[in-house]
Amino acid sequence: VQLVESGGGLVQPGGSLRLSCAASGFTFSSYAMGWTRQVPGKGLGWVSGIYYDGTTYYADSVKGRFTISRDNAKNTVYLQMNSLKPEDTAVYYCAIKSRGSSWSNPRWDYWGQGTQVTVSS
Numbered sequence: 001v002q003l004v005e006s007g008g009g010l011v012q013p014g015g016s017l018r019l020s021c022a023a024s025g026f027t028f029s030s031y032a033m034g035w036t037r038q039v040p041g042k043g044l045g046w047v048s049g050i051y052y053d054g055t056t057y058y059a060d061s062v063k064g065r066f067t068i069s070r071d072n073a074k075n076t077v078y079l080q081m082n083s084l085k086p087e088d089t090a091v092y093y094c095a096i097k098s099r100g101s102s103w104s105n106p107r108w109d110y111w112g113q114g115t116q117v118t119v120s121s
Contacts (some may be wrong), residue, residue, distance in 0.1 A: 001023075001024075001025040001026050001096070001110045002023070002024045002025050002112075003021055003022075003023050003094045003095070003096070003110060003111065003112030003113075004021065004022045004023075004112055004113070005019060005020070005021050005092065005093065005094050005112045005113065005114060005115040006019070006020050006021075006022075006115060007019040007020050007115060008092060008115030008116045008117045009116075009117070009118070010118045010120065011084055011117070011118070011119055012119070012120070012121050013084060013085060013086060013119055013120075013121055014083060014084065015084050015119070016080070016081060016082045016083075016084065017081045017084065017117060018078060018079070018080050018081070019035070019078065019079040019081065019092055019094075019115060019117075020076055020077075020078055021033070021035075021076060021077045021078070021079075021094030021112060022074075022075065022076050023075045023076065023077070023094075023096075024075060026096070028072060028075040029052055029072040030052055031052060031096050031097065031099075032049060032050065032051045032052060032096075032097040032099075033049065033050055033070060033077045033094065033095070033096060033097065034046065034047070034048060034049035034050070034068075034094075034095050034096075034097050034106060034108065035047040035048050035049075035068065035077075035079045035092055035093070035094060035095070036092070036093045036095055036108065036111070037088075037090035037091065037092045037093065037117075038090055038091050038093070038114075039089065039090045044093070045059070045090075046059055046106055047059055047062055047066065047079070047092070048062060048066055048068040048079060049068065049097060049103055049106060050068045050069065050070050050077065052072070054069075054070065056068050056069075057103040061087075062081075062088075065081065065082050065083045065084075066079060066080065066081050066082070067079070067080040067082075068080075077094060079092070081117070084117075084119045085119060086119045086120060087119075088117060088119050089117060089118050089119050089120070090116075090117060091114040091115065091116050091117075092114060092115050092116075092117050093111045093112055093113075093114045094111070094112040095108035095109075095110060095111045095112070096108060096109045096110045097109070
């Protein structure tokens with residue numbers, strides 16, 4: 001299993017970024033995927049998730065600003081992040097959701113290496 005994130009960077013508050021995660025080594029279209037993030041000194045926090053059928057879920061902190069999507073033909077999941085805030089600064093990880101775990105408290109089977117997002121003026 002391999003998950004490779006890209007698209008992170010430095011952006012000003014109010015700006016946008018689009019993260020991508022290229023997946024391989026498993027049947028991508030059969031798994032729910034998600035994005036998590038980690039702020040230095042804090043635990044991993046769930047951001048957003050998407051089922052294989054396109055049903056989406058968001059943490060309250062990003063609802064209305066972030067949009068998750070997937071392209072099963074390209075084995076890729078995306079996270080469009082708009083209206084970014086300094087508190088969104090974190091390393092963002094793409095992950096495969098564990099089957100049977102709920103979106104209220106998701107568990108993850110695999111993670112990528114992460115991509116840094118920094119929101120600062």
